[in-house]
Amino acid sequence: MTTAPTAPKINKASGAQQKLLAFASLIVLLLFFSVAAPNFMQTSNIIAILQATSVNGVLAIAATLVIITGGIDLSVGTLMTFCAVIAGVVLTYLGMPLPFGILAAIAAGAGCGLISGTLVAKMKIPPFIATLGMMLILKGLSLVISGTKPIYFNDTPNFYEISTGSLIGDIIPAVPIPNGVLILFIVALTIGYVLNRTVLGRYCFALGSNEEAVRLSGVNADGWKMAIYALAGGICGIAGLIIASRLNSAQPALGLGYELDAIAAVVIGGTSLAGGRGSVLGTIIGALIMSVLLNGLRVMSVAQEWQTVVTGSIIIIAVYADMMRRRKMT
Amino acid sequence: MTELVTMQGIEKFFPGVHALRSVSFDLVGGEVHALMGENGAGKSTLMKVMSGIYQPDGGTVAIAGQKVTINGPRAAQDLGIGIIHQELALMNDLTVAQNIFIGREPRLRFGRLDEAALNAQVEAIFATMHVKIDPRAEVRSLSVAKQQMVEIAKALSFKSRILIMDEPTAALNDVETNELFTIIRQLRAEGVGVVYISHKMDEIKRISDRVTVMRDGAYVGTVAAADTPISTIISMMVGRELEAVHVDIPDLSAAPMALEVKGLTRGRLVRDVSFSLKQGEILGFAGLMGAGRTEVARAIFGADARESGEIIVHGKPVQIASPKDAVAAGIGYLSEDRKHFGLALGLDLRDNIAMASLPRFGNKMGVIDDAALGKVADEYIQTLAIRTPSARQEVRLLSGGNQQKVVIAKWLLRDCDILIFDEPTRGIDVGAKAEIYRLLQSLAASGKAVIVISAELPEVLRLSHRIAVMCEGRLTGILPGGPATSQEDIMRLATLRADEPQGALA
Numbered sequence: 001m002t003t004a005p006t007a008p009k010i011n012k013a014s015g016a017q018q019k020l021l022a023f024a025s026l027i028v029l030l031l032f033f034s035v036a037a038p039n040f041m042q043t044s045n046i047i048a049i050l051q052a053t054s055v056n057g058v059l060a061i062a063a064t065l066v067i068i069t070g071g072i073d074l075s076v077g078t079l080m081t082f083c084a085v086i087a088g089v090v091l092t093y094l095g096m097p098l099p100f101g102i103l104a105a106i107a108a109g110a111g112c113g114l115i116s117g118t119l120v121a122k123m124k125i126p127p128f129i130a131t132l133g134m135m136l137i138l139k140g141l142s143l144v145i146s147g148t149k150p151i152y153f154n155d156t157p158n159f160y161e162i163s164t165g166s167l168i169g170d171i172i173p174a175v176p177i178p179n180g181v182l183i184l185f186i187v188a189l190t191i192g193y194v195l196n197r198t199v200l201g202r203y204c205f206a207l208g209s210n211e212e213a214v215r216l217s218g219v220n221a222d223g224w225k226m227a228i229y230a231l232a233g234g235i236c237g238i239a240g241l242i243i244a245s246r247l248n249s250a251q252p253a254l255g256l257g258y259e260l261d262a263i264a265a266v267v268i269g270g271t272s273l274a275g276g277r278g279s280v281l282g283t284i285i286g287a288l289i290m291s292v293l294l295n296g297l298r299v300m301s302v303a304q305e306w307q308t309v310v311t312g313s314i315i316i317i318a319v320y321a322d323m324m325r326r327r328k329m330t
Numbered sequence: 331m332t333e334l335v336t337m338q339g340i341e342k343f344f345p346g347v348h349a350l351r352s353v354s355f356d357l358v359g360g361e362v363h364a365l366m367g368e369n370g371a372g373k374s375t376l377m378k379v380m381s382g383i384y385q386p387d388g389g390t391v392a393i394a395g396q397k398v399t400i401n402g403p404r405a406a407q408d409l410g411i412g413i414i415h416q417e418l419a420l421m422n423d424l425t426v427a428q429n430i431f432i433g434r435e436p437r438l439r440f441g442r443l444d445e446a447a448l449n450a451q452v453e454a455i456f457a458t459m460h461v462k463i464d465p466r467a468e469v470r471s472l473s474v475a476k477q478q479m480v481e482i483a484k485a486l487s488f489k490s491r492i493l494i495m496d497e498p499t500a501a502l503n504d505v506e507t508n509e510l511f512t513i514i515r516q517l518r519a520e521g522v523g524v525v526y527i528s529h530k531m532d533e534i535k536r537i538s539d540r541v542t543v544m545r546d547g548a549y550v551g552t553v554a555a556a557d558t559p560i561s562t563i564i565s566m567m568v569g570r571e572l573e574a575v576h577v578d579i580p581d582l583s584a585a586p587m588a589l590e591v592k593g594l595t596r597g598r599l600v601r602d603v604s605f606s607l608k609q610g611e612i613l614g615f616a617g618l619m620g621a622g623r624t625e626v627a628r629a630i631f632g633a634d635a636r637e638s639g640e641i642i643v644h645g646k647p648v649q650i651a652s653p654k655d656a657v658a659a660g661i662g663y664l665s666e667d668r669k670h671f672g673l674a675l676g677l678d679l680r681d682n683i684a685m686a687s688l689p690r691f692g693n694k695m696g697v698i699d700d701a702a703l704g705k706v707a708d709e710y711i712q713t714l715a716i717r718t719p720s721a722r723q724e725v726r727l728l729s730g731g732n733q734q735k736v737v738i739a740k741w742l743l744r745d746c747d748i749l750i751f752d753e754p755t756r757g758i759d760v761g762a763k764a765e766i767y768r769l770l771q772s773l774a775a776s777g778k779a780v781i782v783i784s785a786e787l788p789e790v791l792r793l794s795h796r797i798a799v800m801c802e803g804r805l806t807g808i809l810p811g812g813p814a815t816s817q818e819d820i821m822r823l824a825t826l827r828a829d830e831p832q833g834a835l836a
Contacts (some may be wrong), residue, residue, distance in 0.1 A: 199441045202424075205430055209421035216383070216419045218404030218431035275425035 004160075021321065022270055022285045031294035040299050047176065049295045051123060052161070054180035055080075055243045057287040059258055060265035061191050062235035064283045065228055067266055068195070070208035071120060071127035071273025073229070075112070075134035076236050077258030081251070082138040083109045083240030088151030088250035091159065105244075106237035112138065113233015117226035141258060146252040153248050163245035180242045184284075187238060192280040194231075204213055204228055208275025264311065265290055268318040289314065332359040333395055334492050334523040335380065335411075341388030342375055342547075349375045351548040352389065357492060357523040362514060364555065368567055368618075370785070372547040373527050374416065377494045378524075381413040382406035391675075393492075409492075412485025416496040418477050420469050424772045427452040430484040455483045459513055475506035482513060488700035493517065499533060500620055511537055529618040531560045531825045541763040545569055561818065564825075566635045569785065577812045579795045580775075582608045587645060588779035589661070589748050591630060594639030599625040601803040603639070606750070607779045612770065614794030614811070615783040616644045616820050622803040623783045626665065627750045631656045631663040643748065657686060659748075662741030664734070666753035666783075667673035672737040675726035679706040679718055682725050682736050686744040710739035714769065731762025738769065749773065750781040755789060767793060799823035 012098045033040040059076045066073040085103040090099035112134065119130035134320025153159040162179060169176030195201035203224040236276045244250045269286030290311060298308050335357040342350035350372050357363050365373045378384040380391065382400035388440070390397055393409050400406050406413070420429050427448045430434075436447040452465040461479050469477060473527060478498055485493050495514075499507045514524055514537060526538055534541060534555060539557065543550040543566040550566050585608040594603040599622050607613050615623040629636040632650040641650055641659075646756045665672055673682055684691060684703050691703045707721040714735045725736055734754060741749055751770065755763045770793060774780050784790050790797055794811040799820055806823040809815040 119602065197442050197445075199435055199443060202428060202432075202435060202443060205422045205423055206428075209423040210419065213419035213421050216403050216415070216431065217432045218402065218407055276421070 022268065022282060022289065023123030026289050026292065029292050029296065033292065033299065037296065037299040040296060044089075045295065045299065047178065049291050050181040050184075051163075051178050053215040053291040053293065054178070054184045055239050055246075056238040056258070056261050056265060056290065056327065057184045057284055058235060059188050059262040060283045060287050061187055061271075061280055062239070063259070063262040063266050064269075064271055064278055064280060065191065065195075065204060065232045065235075066127070067263070067273060068208050068226060068270055068275060068278045069228055070203045070211065071225075071229075072131065072263070072273070073116065073232060074128065074131040074259050075116060075138060076232070076239075076262050077260075078135050078138040078142065078255040079109055079112050079233060079236040080240040080243060080258060082112065082142045083237040083254055084244035084250035084311050085142045085146050085151065087241060087244055088153065089145060091153060091156045091270035092151050095155065098158060101156065101159075102241060105241050106234050109237025109240065110234035113236070114226055115228030115229040116233065120229065120238040135256075135259065137246075139212065142252040142255070144204055144278075148252060150252065151250040153244065153250075160245050160248050165244045180246065183238065183242060187235060188280050191235070195280060200224065200227060200231070205276055208277075210276075232292075258285050261290065266316050266324075267315060270318075270322060272322060279329075286318075312329045332521070334359055334393070336392045336395075337376070337380065337389065338392075339389035340376065340379055340386045340391070341380060342372075342384060343387050350379070350386070351546075351549050352830065353544065353547070353549045354805065355380075355542060355549070357525060359491065359521045359523050360518055361539040362518055362524045362526050362537050364528065364534045364613045366528070366534065366541055366543045366563065366567060366727045367544035367550075368785075368787070370546075371544040371567075373544055374496055375547075376544070377413060377496060377525060377527065380406075380492075381494060383413075392808075395521065407490075410488065410490050411494070412488055412494065413494040414478070414485060414498060416480040417499065418474075419482055420477055420480060422470040423468065425466050425468055426463055426472070426480050426483075429469055429480055430455070430465075430487050434487075447747060451487075452483065455487055459483060460487070460516070461513070473506070473510065474501040475503075478502065478510060479513070486517075490522070492523050492525070492827070494527075496527045497529070497620075498526075499528065499530065507533070514671060517568065529620075529825065530827065531563070532827060535560070543567055557715045560825075561822075564818055565823045568777055568821060577792065577795070578771075579810075579812055580610060582611055584796070585609050588643070589630075590640075590642040591626075592640040592642070594626060594629055594636060594641075595638065596629050596634060596636045599803050600629055600636070603803075605798055605805060605808065607781065609747070609777050609779050610774050610796045612664075612774045612780045612782060612811075614797040615781060616787060616789040616790045616797055617800035617824050619785065620802075620822065621800040623800055624752055625803070626800070627663055627781065627783060629750055631661060633663070651779050657744060657746065660746050661748045661750065662746030663750045664737050664741065664752060664754065666756055672740075673725050674735060677820035678722045678724055678829070679711065679716070679728075679736055680704055680721040681737045683707050683710055683721075683743055686740055696750065706743065707739075710819070714739055729762065730758040731766060734758060734766060735769065738773075747777070748779045748781075750783070752783045753785065754782060755784075755786075760786070763789075787820055790820070791817065801826050804828065 018247060045178030057079060062076050063073055086108040087101040087105040090096050090104040091098065116131050116134050119125045120127045165179045166176045167179055168182060195204060203214065203219065207221060207225060211221060265287035266283050267273065268289055271282055293310055293314065294307055297310065337355045340350050340353045341376055353372065355376060367373050375384065379386045382402045382405050385401065391400060392398065398409060400409065428451050431448055436444040436451065438444050458465055459580045463476055463479060469480060472480065498510060502510060517526060528534060538555045540552055541554040541555050541563060542562060545567060580618060587606060588609045589607040592604045594600055603626055617623050625634065628634045630641060632652045632655050635832040641648055643659045650659065652654045674685065680703055691699050693699065704721055710716060711721060716732050718732060725733060754770065755766055758766065770780055772780065782790065782793050796811055797815060798805055798808045799807050799809065801824050806826045809819055
């Protein structure tokens with residue numbers, strides 16, 4: 001054995017390159033819109049973009065965890081709604097205090113995540129199918145529990161503060177960042193730390209990289225996978241609270257379609273659908289790219305019909321860029 | 331010499347297969363014990379029993395004299411048994427250190443990882459191995475040899491006294507192999523017992539102290555490596571079953587040439603392979619696992635890109651860049667994994683047989699003439715004696731032998747007169763095998779040129795008019811078929827490695 005290998009430098013560089021690419025695209029978009037639409041860079045618009053990112057961003061972080069293990073979670077959108085409905089039941093129907101509503105939403109999310117995880121890890125149902133089933137089940141349950149009507153939070157005075165209040169703005173009035181955005185960044189920092197510095201995070205990458213090897217190493221692979229799905233579910237509960245707070249109501253018909261936006265953000269952020277690679281930072285950048293695009297096109301008065309055409313194209317370009325990078329590596 | 335492992339009377343059954351028949355094996359400290367046998371002899375299965383991946387259906391395992399039950403990889407690790415699998419079991423996206431300590435990461439409180447301690451511990455392990463690898467490097471970025479070292483380091487990190495290596499040099503060049511041997515010798519000097527599975531005779535002579543041979547799931551014998559000639563080991567491996575092999579070898583001196591391959595090369599997998607095949611001839615391809623037989627077939631068929639080499643069909647050079655070109659030239663490839671590559675299992679016989687020739691049954695508008703198609707399918711069902719209620723039966727419901735016949739029918743209908751069969755009888759029961767053999771012989775008799783790739787020497791001997799033997803990507807010789815050639819002759823060529831360390835250049 002001679003010297004330390006030189007190859008890893010190349011790979012690390014190309015990994016960073018992808019993140020840099022996503023970040024650079026975000027900057028380019030920001031520059032483009034600020035020139036093309038004078039109103040774009042106004043503080044109120046920037047806050048609106050961040051506010052719009054908060055729900056999709058949190059959901060995308062949940063999806064990131066599962067996708068890094070080599071799985072997929074199609075149920076994040078309807079699970080979010082289900083958790084919002086649960087919060088509505090606890091707070092409005094049962095009239096319990098706010099902390100119970102928050103706990104119930106997050107616990108409901110984690111519980112459903114654990115069920116998905118069990119279907120995938122123990123019963124060996126492919127993640128796509130298991131979470132597709134959960135997606136439909138939860139959509140139906142939300143409608144059943146709420147009686148298909150929105151549940152309003154008028155009896156819980158501070159509920160809207162969860163998303164629209166601004167703790168930061170209270171301290172520094174010049175930066176009125178809404179709490180929903182603050183929550184997004186707290187979730188991002190926490191999960192980023194979990195992924196990179198904790199045992200659970202390590203197994204996320206390990207499972208996505210080579211599940212059989214994890215098993216052969218004597219690790220309880222199934223148990224960890226279930227824990228990861230449960231964590232992702234709990235995060236969907238947080239997203240449910242943010243969106244319910246913003247609408248001051250749990251809208252049981254909402255949720256379908258959010259999972260695709262979340263997965264799109266993950267993919268644009270450079271997390272591989274094949275598993276084993278990915279980052280929260282990339283996902284946040286991906287979610288920002290999507291909201292900046294939508295907002296910018298709206299500010300430029302581009303017809304709404306065109307917006308999803310652009311988003312779709314961005315997804316394809318991002319995945320193609322990722323595949324070209326992989327091909328170069330192997 | 332300390333007794334490390336004693337296995338006695340180990341039995342293992344898989345559905346339809348008696349994989350281990352009362353096998354005994356023992357390992358003492360400070361030795362390298364080679365485990366040898368042909369493909370499918372049961373070496374890897376035995377080692378998977380020893381490392382807790384499989385549970386034996388009978389027999390006893392004792393570690394250091396104590397009878398034990400090893401009910402999983404974890405239990406094996408706790409007993410000091412480390413295994414390095416044939417296909418490396420590493421997580422490519424993780425770093426070297428993260429791989430080595432997967433499942434046992436040094437932790438801080440609250441499930442946080444102590445990355446600094448992790449890297450320091452791994453550095454210490456590499457220091458004892460005298461290996462320089464950066465613990466922080468991603469495994470993906472390492473050469474196969476370095477990855478092998480990572481696996482060894484992982485096994486050693488469990489304080490393994492017993493180290494199982496399943497064909498560790500399969501992907502290594504000679505320089506890397508030497509590095510590996512240096513580490514193995516060092517471990518042996520420290521009292522570690524190493525079980526070494528390999529097909530490479532010269533390596534066995536260089537590194538091992540004792541050799542145990544298995545055949546067909548049974549224990550054959552154990553000999554000292556130093557004073558046992560290679561020929562003795564080979565005959566232990568192939569056995570002495572002198573069943574009279576009768577091959578009718580036709581006189582093909584006047585037959586026209588069907589296929590000529592010149593200088594076929596694809597990296598280290600296929601190196602400068604040249605041979606020719608006449609109409610009506612069956613050419614067998616023998617060799618051990620990883621010798622490059624399938625790779626030759628895939629390169630000829632255009633399934634893998636070749637770097638160089640000329641392919642001449644019926645005297646005319648042809649350009650084959652994809653399977654489509656090969657089929658147009660009349661070459662059909664029947665892959666070893668029929669279910670994945672050869673058949674659409676959910677479709678019926680008729681559609682499968684027509685798969686490669688559909689346009690022929692369509693009119694100008696692309697509408698398929700089902701009547702004509704059904705008639706052709708029925709003809710093939712008759713001539714090939716495919717056992718099925720009708721041509722509309724789904725292929726997945728047929729037995730392995732009959733599925734194979736459907737694939738053959740597909741290529742015959744496509745007018746392929748050069749047929750390459752890769753493991754034509756894999757997964758097919760004994761009765762159906764004889765029928766496939768007869769079918770291959772009658773295909774040849776009708777003027778088709780046939781290549782048969784098989785890991786089973788008796789099969790190659792029984793079918794082939796000539797036998798091409800490969801080793802490590804090179805064609806090491808072409809032997810005549812029939813009684814003139816013995817299994818020993820083939821094994822000698824199959825283990826004939828190149829003299830010069832050409833791997834170092836790769």
